[in-house]
Amino acid sequence: MNKLELTLALMKPHLVKNPIALQTIRNKIIASNFKIVRSGRKMLNQEDAEKFYEEHKGKFFYNRLLTSMLSGPLEIYVLAREEAIRYWRQLMGPTKVYKAQFDDPSSIRGEFGLSDTRNATHGSDSPESAIREIKILLPDFDFNKWNKDEKIYFENNKVTFNSNQFIHQIDYK
Numbered sequence: 001m002n003k004l005e006l007t008l009a010l011m012k013p014h015l016v017k018n019p020i021a022l023q024t025i026r027n028k029i030i031a032s033n034f035k036i037v038r039s040g041r042k043m044l045n046q047e048d049a050e051k052f053y054e055e056h057k058g059k060f061f062y063n064r065l066l067t068s069m070l071s072g073p074l075e076i077y078v079l080a081r082e083e084a085i086r087y088w089r090q091l092m093g094p095t096k097v098y099k100a101q102f103d104d105p106s107s108i109r110g111e112f113g114l115s116d117t118r119n120a121t122h123g124s125d126s127p128e129s130a131i132r133e134i135k136i137l138l139p140d141f142d143f144n145k146w147n148k149d150e151k152i153y154f155e156n157n158k159v160t161f162n163s164n165q166f167i168h169q170i171d172y173k
């Protein structure tokens with residue numbers, strides 16, 4: 001596998017409350033040849049939510065966005081594949097729910113979005129955003145270790161999928 005890229009995928013709180021939807025999305029992730037480098041569930045706090053969405057501060061939807069992101073736990077996935085950012089955003093579909101339902105009804109947001117705010121999932125929009133966002137959500141993620149020691153195992157497919165934990169684990173041998 002060439003040019004493995006990382007992206008941050010978040011399952012937003014309303015989706016985490018729907019186990020069937022969550023499983024459907026997990027299946028789509030696997031079917032789209034992503035590797036799951038990290039996987040976890042966590043409640044965001046106000047400070048991190050503000051940092052995460054700082055580019056949207058002052059917009060009309062900012063308060064309702066924060067309220068919805070703080071309404072329950074998120075599922076957090078660090079996904080890897082070539083062009084991970086573009087492919088994950090393609091799987092998600094358009095940001096706005098009516099556009100998603102109309103233009104791309106089988107996309108994640110087309111299928112599971114409830115409103116422009118509760119639009120099921122998040123995906124980074126550039127490599128710089130992915131790094132910034134992973135640092136906020138998973139402060140222990142070690143980018144040096146990933147680049148130096150871990151990435152090569154994923155590139156050479158020396159990983160095993162653990163479906164219970166929804167993660168690919170490195171086959172150190």
Ligand code: CDP
Binds near residue numbers: 117118119
């Ligand atoms: O998430 P994405 O990158 O597709 O869209 P964004 O423009 O970066 O907006 C971030 C989030 O703000 C969206 O995912 C929505 O949850 C929310 N939003 C909203 O509530 N109302 C809008 N009109 C636009 C975005």
Ligand code: MG
Binds near residue numbers: 123125
């Ligand atoms: Mg965005």
